[in-house]
Amino acid sequence: MVTVETKPAVKPKQPMRENGPYWEKFEQFAKIAEDPAWVRVARRAGISHFVELGFPTLQDEDWRFTNVAPIAKLPFKRVLEPARDGVTAQAPGHFTFAGLAGSKLVFVDGHFAPEFSSTAKLPEGVKVTSLAEAIAKEPAPVEKHLFRYARSDASAFTALNTAFFKDGAFIYVPAGQTVPEPIQLLYVSTAKEDGATVHVRNLIVAERSSQVTIVESYVSLSDAAYFTNSVTELVVGDNAVVEHLKLQDESHRAFHIAAVAAHFGRASNVVTHSIALGAKLSRTNIHAHLAGEGLECILNGLYLTRGEQLADHYMIVEHAQPRCASHEYFNGILADKSKGVFHGRILVRPGAQKTDAKQTNKNLLLSDDATANSKPQLEIYANDVTCTHGATIGQLNDESIFYLRARGIGLETARRMLIHAFAGEIIDRVRCTPVREELDKLVWNRLELNEKVTVNK
Amino acid sequence: MTHPILAIQNLSAGVEGRQILKGINLVIRPGEVHAVMGPNGSGKSTLASILAGRDGYNITGGEVIYCGKDLLELASEDRAREGVFLAFQYPVEIPGVNSTYFLKAAYNEIRKHHGQPELDAMEFLTFVKEKMKILNVPEDFLKRPVNHGFSGGEKKRNEIFQMAVLEPKLAILDETDSGLDIDALKIVATGVNRLKRPDNAQLVITHYQRLLNFIVPDYVHVLMDGRIVRTGGKELALELEENGYESILHGAAVPA
Ligand SMILES: Nc1ncnc2c1ncn2[C@@H]1O[C@H](COP(=O)(O)OP(=O)(O)O)[C@@H](O)[C@H]1O
Ligand SMILES: [Mg+2]
Numbered sequence: 204m205v206t207v208e209t210k211p212a213v214k215p216k217q218p219m220r221e222n223g224p225y226w227e228k229f230e231q232f233a234k235i236a237e238d239p240a241w242v243r244v245a246r247r248a249g250i251s252h253f254v255e256l257g258f259p260t261l262q263d264e265d266w267r268f269t270n271v272a273p274i275a276k277l278p279f280k281r282v283l284e285p286a287r288d289g290v291t292a293q294a295p296g297h298f299t300f301a302g303l304a305g306s307k308l309v310f311v312d313g314h315f316a317p318e319f320s321s322t323a324k325l326p327e328g329v330k331v332t333s334l335a336e337a338i339a340k341e342p343a344p345v346e347k348h349l350f351r352y353a354r355s356d357a358s359a360f361t362a363l364n365t366a367f368f369k370d371g372a373f374i375y376v377p378a379g380q381t382v383p384e385p386i387q388l389l390y391v392s393t394a395k396e397d398g399a400t401v402h403v404r405n406l407i408v409a410e411r412s413s414q415v416t417i418v419e420s421y422v423s424l425s426d427a428a429y430f431t432n433s434v435t436e437l438v439v440g441d442n443a444v445v446e447h448l449k450l451q452d453e454s455h456r457a458f459h460i461a462a463v464a465a466h467f468g469r470a471s472n473v474v475t476h477s478i479a480l481g482a483k484l485s486r487t488n489i490h491a492h493l494a495g496e497g498l499e500c501i502l503n504g505l506y507l508t509r510g511e512q513l514a515d516h517y518m519i520v521e522h523a524q525p526r527c528a529s530h531e532y533f534n535g536i537l538a539d540k541s542k543g544v545f546h547g548r549i550l551v552r553p554g555a556q557k558t559d560a561k562q563t564n565k566n567l568l569l570s571d572d573a574t575a576n577s578k579p580q581l582e583i584y585a586n587d588v589t590c591t592h593g594a595t596i597g598q599l600n601d602e603s604i605f606y607l608r609a610r611g612i613g614l615e616t617a618r619r620m621l622i623h624a625f626a627g628e629i630i631d632r633v634r635c636t637p638v639r640e641e642l643d644k645l646v647w648n649r650l651e652l653n654e655k656v657t658v659n660k
Numbered sequence: 661m662t663h664p665i666l667a668i669q670n671l672s673a674g675v676e677g678r679q680i681l682k683g684i685n686l687v688i689r690p691g692e693v694h695a696v697m698g699p700n701g702s703g704k705s706t707l708a709s710i711l712a713g714r715d716g717y718n719i720t721g722g723e724v725i726y727c728g729k730d731l732l733e734l735a736s737e738d739r740a741r742e743g744v745f746l747a748f749q750y751p752v753e754i755p756g757v758n759s760t761y762f763l764k765a766a767y768n769e770i771r772k773h774h775g776q777p778e779l780d781a782m783e784f785l786t787f788v789k790e791k792m793k794i795l796n797v798p799e800d801f802l803k804r805p806v807n808h809g810f811s812g813g814e815k816k817r818n819e820i821f822q823m824a825v826l827e828p829k830l831a832i833l834d835e836t837d838s839g840l841d842i843d844a845l846k847i848v849a850t851g852v853n854r855l856k857r858p859d860n861a862q863l864v865i866t867h868y869q870r871l872l873n874f875i876v877p878d879y880v881h882v883l884m885d886g887r888i889v890r891t892g893g894k895e896l897a898l899e900l901e902e903n904g905y906e907s908i909l910h911g912a913a914v915p916a
Binding site for chain 2: 600601602603605606607608609610611612613614616617620621623624625627628631
């Protein structure tokens, strides 16, 4: 099935919402949380917004292809205590990017695990720490940014996260500093019961003219139907150079909802990657706010689904200033009865002249039962702009397969080569070499897991 | 007489609702170079494609014996492993597949098929660099994705380069000359001539006589409307050049 459409979203009347036990849980939680007043205020606003918004339904234009009812129906069990017994000291070493040099923060079921974490020697003033710890000990730089970019009033999941988050990473790179090695954030789920819910909250601040690479990986040692709801606020100062990669490799019964709320300063250069491999249902909302003049960003993504998985990316690229370039590249490889959703909204604000916004979404269907939905949405309020978008949904190219076979390469190998090449287009954009190499290996291994893919004879 | 490399007997084939080849007969023996000439649309590429095993054609009659085997029974990769090579008229660009990786995979598949040990990356590179020198192929051919961003001429040269690496028993060149300037044509022809051995054969498909100044055929076949209407020596190509295909149709003798 194929849908490609261009039309502005219309916000429907709010239907009756399912709020479940959240308000009550919040009241219990608020009693025990030891937060400073500014956090408490935000949490309270979060729960009110959540109660108001409720979980989205298929009637919401922005959630038309992704049904989150199974998440709403989960018995909500916020993980209060980490179950450390499931994680040995070696466990984090088994996950992708384990071989990366540099600092690493590990979170087990949303709780910071210092025993698995290590911080390399970092340049003067660079902080790589638990967010909860930063709020408790050194709140000033956190308070300046936290809650400002990911807004609770616009998303029920962000609202829920704000109300309930326990911890996450805080990364701060002062002006002019370069962190030479990638910083790795590893979120391990060990959930033993269905409905176990973890709200991860991250804040990454790269000040003016700084440089840093951050890798966020969400992985699992569990096969429960748990729920990860993460929010990352990424603040990039003027002239800063930042690479951010988010890997979603949750268990195949898990639900994963994530928001990356990014704010880019003048003349900055940012690459973000969103790689979705796991989860039964995943949705990544990326809102890039191009807030300074003359910046360049690449928003890159790859989703691999099989079985009955669904991977959804919802992009908002907001050009608020002149002379900025944004380029979105998202490729999906969909096997079996799985589904890929891409919604790419490009918003060009009045005055954002000379905007150069490009969007490409390509989907490779490996089976007749796989589905791709691709929906570009352009809203342009400036007159001197270049905006292009293109979506393709198709199967492997028969001519290419024949060419490879005519050289002696077997049909199955030929197909795998082409599939890998399709993923490679995205992986090749990862600038940090060790990250790219590990990711390439991981994706290659995942593609090998696909059953013999349909062959049109 | 030696055993033929290729024996096509009364081959008829087409696509859904349309007959393209209407009874082709052609025997190629070791050491021979055959040229097939014919106007656009006469079925030259169809013949080449069927020999290489492209899907989508209905074989409605006849047979093709390659080195004693029923060629049409083999999957296209097995034909390649057995030594059939098609230099494509329109080589495909395959972005994302590295040329070295691709060529090494192809080469090793062929070796495996013959029970020979595979070459590792280093051994293969040494071997392939030698071939590049002989054919005057630029180094970056190997670094780029297969045919990706190549000019028309570069693609053709890449086909011959692959042929040099894979050392086929039967090379089928489908209009390898088209789109080449005279210098590129000479390079390609020199490459092809170097690969000629007493135990292999070449089937050179072309539209113009030009290429045959450089690759001298033992036999020239004229294909028109799905039939070989005349067969002769290399002088037939010159005759065609002078008088055109029409003269062949009108009045010329059809071989028995
Ligand atoms: N797959 C196909 N479907 C329909 N028609 C085809 C197909 N392949 C070839 N033909 C037709 O068969 C005829 C011979 O084509 P081709 O073999 O490419 O000729 P040549 O290579 O001699 O120019 C042409 O009329 C062409 O349009
Ligand atoms: Mg042709």
